[in-house]
Amino acid sequence: MTIEFIFAEHVRRIVRSGKKEIEVPEGARISSAAADLIKEHSLQLKTVAPASISNPPQAAEVEPAVSNEKATVEKETADSVKSADAPSQSPVSADMSEAEIEAIVNRVLERFQQLKDKPHQKEPLVEAVSKDTQESQTADDDLIICRCEEITRGEIKEVIRNGIRTMNGIKRITRAGMGLCQGQTCQNLVARILAEELGLSPADIDPTTARGPVRPLPLAVFANS
């Protein structure tokens, strides 16, 4: 599978693995969050042919125990997904004995119990960025955040720096989120920019007011509703 878009999560894995270099397939795009992380950790960009990209390192030795466990879970999930695609390799097949099936069920239950006993750790969707890293983030102000209305990150940052502090306010002045999709694509990105600028967590940002109709509706249809 060719990777066409580099997301922040991918960059975080690279950072965790201790590498100082990130492979970017030719023609791939880098998300703004990913670009920020690359800049923050001064990773070297290495352009490679689309096919030769290696999978990001998973379950690396340097990671602490908790992450390791999580990585294992991810791996197991990945395995089970794979086996679902290929029924012939399914762990449960018709000619298995009852004891074998029971063993598998017990293993699953045991694993389930382990996960249940583990204290729940909710990771923030996007990491809050501290004030001092903000200065380094001017590079991709030309990046389009709202695709419907073609509003750039720079335009959004400008109104925030002028004193607008809400998602609704940004929407009214820049038009980000006013297009056909009504912000379904860009709202989280705008929230992240606002959070960065204010030094808050994106969880503290109130979303824009939800506006009906949920999707575009012709006047003639709406009139008869």
Next chain:
Amino acid sequence: MPEKADVVIVGGGVMGCAIAYNLAKEGLKPVVIEKSDIGGEASGSNGGGVRQSARNLKEMPLAMESIQIYGQLHEELGMDVEYVRQGNLRLCTSDDEMESMRQAVENQKKVGLHLEMLDRNQVLEINPYVGEKIIGASFCPTDGHVNPFLVTYGFFKKGKGLGARFFTHETVQEIRMQKGRVSGVVTDKHVFDTDLVVDAAGVAGRKIANMVGLDIPMRPIFSEALITEAYPPLFQQMVGHAKGLFYGRQTAHGSFFWGGFVGTEQFIYREGKPLFHYIGPTISQMVIDFFPALKEINVIRMWSGLIAQMSDAIPVLGYTSEVPGFVFATGFSGHGFGLAPVIGRLISELIMDCKTSIPIHDFCYGRFYKGADTECACSGNAVCNTMTAVCPNKREWLRSI
């Protein structure tokens, strides 16, 4: 420790921002308190109409001056505010409507406004998209429309650059009084020492007036609008129904704005927004009746706002003798946006010079003493006595008596 402020403006909508900008231009350092974001209430939810036609005749001199200011506002604010001056069509569908419109046009001509009655064919020349129901319209060529969000933001940005201070997400909790006059403003985050408070709080203007023991006959009215997807430019006029049942325009962006009224908008809880599901479909039906060509266009967003409706549908402006230092600039009754630039200038003149270049005594608080719809109790001079007598600049004079 209280901060010192030349003047505290309550409300960061287009009025508050315009007043702050004009005062800052005169060298004052006004403070603006806004409970949500700049332009977060009515200034962030209105049609952006800049019209003179179909106004209360008392407002006409203000509206005419406002048109002049809007004409060069992009230069003054240093940004495009999408102002379009291509006229306003008030469409009639019956002989009754034509007759009352003819009467209104005559009255408006008497106060110097240039507008005319058009028959169906003349309307079609200006706007070929009107439906078969339309039999005529009034047309005022100097009316137009503007992007209300950008105007508000423009005044805010420019005012801030000139030294006005804006405190958003802050609520006024108390207006302090000393010896019967304004002495300070307490918010949930700051305390300001000031002898001047401007009530530009729109629909909350009554609540602010209540803080100094005044009251005005105002109530909130709900208003809803819908926005369509963008279309190639069809027409540039502001359009509306003769009786104001619906109104709309095509924005610079290409999307259409349509607002309208169904008659139940005044039956709401105090400052709460109702769930009248029939308003959107009703507006849609009116748009289709008036502009059948638009029936397939997609509605993508709806929003609503609250109108600060006065009993006589005109604002309250200026000082009052009852509470020296308290300045009204509220109650615009749903047609204030078009006046914003001139209100900003006039309130600033009133504060700086104790007089205004356009008389505003028709709008003074004193008018309610004789009941609604009667002449103001003041002498009727260019500047209302009840206003100037209590201007803080005349404080020395007041102390001497």
